[in-house]
Amino acid sequence: MSIKDQVVRACALVDSLKAANKLTQQPELPAPIVDLVVIGAGAAGVTAAWRATQLGAKVLVVESSDKPFSVQRNCQHRHVSLSMYDWPEVFADAGAFPSLGDQPVRSTLSTIYGASSFPCVASTWTPQYAHKLVEEWDKQLELHPIGCEWRFNTRASPALEGGSKILSDDLGFVHVKLTEDGKEPVSVYPLNVILATGIGHERTLPESVFQSTPFWRDDLRAPWASLVDPNGKKVVVSGSGDGAIQDVLKSLLIAGNGDLIPIAEALFTKKQLPVIKAKLCAIERHAERQLLWGVSDRDVYRAMQAAYDAIVSDVPTRRISQWRRKYLRQDGLSVQWVMLEGRLFTKTYPLNRLLASVLLRSEFTSYVSFVEGRIKAIIEQPASPSFWRCTLEDGSVLESQYPPMLRNGIEVMESEQSGDDLKTLRAAISRAPVPFKPFDF
Secondary structure, three states: OOHHHHHHHHHHHHHHHHHOOOOOOOOOOOOOOOOEEEEOOOHHHHHHHHHHHHOOOOEEEEOOOOOOOHHHHOOOOOEEOOOHHHOOOHHHHHOEEEEEOOEEEEOOOOOHHHHHOOOOOOOOOOOEEHHHHHHHHHHHHHHOOOOOEEEOOEEEEEOOHHHOOOOEOOOOOEOEEEEEOOOOOEEEOOOEEEEOOOOEEEOOOOOOOOOOOOOOOOOOOOOOOOOOOOOOOEEEEEOOOHHHHHHHHHHHEOOOOOOOHHHHHOOOOOOOHHHHHHHHHHHHHHHHHHHHOOOOHHHHHHHHHHHHHHHHHOOOHHHHHHHHHHHEOOOOOEEEEEEOOOOOOOOOOHHHHHHHHHOOOHHHOOOEEEEEOOEEEEEEEOOOOOEEEEEEOOOOEEEEOOOOEEOOOEEEOOOOOOHHHHHHHHHHHHOOOOOOOOOOO
16 A cells, blocks of 8 residues: 555545544543544554544544654655556646545645645655655644644553453443553543554565565665675565565666656557556456456456556567666666466556566566465575575575565454454444545555
8 A cells, every 4th residue: 555545545534533423522422531542653643643633633643663654764765656656547647645535635736734734745746765755744744733642652552451352432432551661551532543553564484584674674685775796696576466566676677766657658659658548547447346346356366467468568579678778777687576376466556567567578588587386485595695595385496696575465463352353343443434445456
């Protein structure tokens, strides 16, 4: 999920609570300490706090680190764009959010910060390094403080009293305990809690000593940061979604400012581009309908991939050659790409899928090889220079001259609640329907 998606969803959730008349205290209920506790001060959490205070709620934001936006704040090597992954939709071209509550937000409106005090937009909609974007967000928060209470270096947990596994009590309140290092826990009783902490963590290899560096954590040994001579070197990437695709594109393509839209659009003529963008939008909408109708995920992804492959195969060889000379690194690096089903990209944004599909063409076989299977274990070999031996479940072995990058999805956080209790717990947390699209690509 992109940062822009997180921001839009946070606003939609708060607006839903307001529409359901559950965001602020009701006259018939005793006053809680706060109307809303937001757990997590990333882009989504800060946005939810901003929107809720705009709507008159008393908000408490709880963050386990010492500052907001900790994930992006500590990331030096990843680019972030708030609208790039909307491509080919018009929002990417306009540099705008589709909707933030009841108002659109566009980068062309220089007065938006003063008018709304909204902290998580950017003065420029071109990609920036993550930590640079955070610097901008910090300035926005300084200029336009959110009227809420902040608790940093603090963890929040449900207070499960009397064996209860449900957060809300009989009056509809939520009991949350706040724990700060070296201090006694403090209880708060908000009407609502928004968990803006993510749904889990990146999947790891249970039988492997080596673990891949998380996506948002810098690795100075990565192909784009390493001092290792890339000539003839290989890197193993595992996964078929956005994380893996972004690692491959970052390893192979020349995109100094991180903007992938010009690279994708360079595949087509100006006359072709509107038609291509319309086709891609149609493919995405059709896929959403198929999923809603109950067609299996894999069948939908196969149909999507076939449609993208057809678009890419129509690009003339001469244009591909020009594109390769301009945008592909020529330093001899190659990728061994491990997927459960070879050459099939799964849940990903259209921009990523299109560029990854280009790499399926025969012109790129010396740069990318596809391996079907699943990595079971990785061992770093004590050689000079080091290399990593990756063993797949079928016993085959791949060697990587850079630390392998495993992007095999998110492991949902374990919960003490059983299945039925967890459904009740989630209902107690959200309290209102949220008008999200059920699927993102």
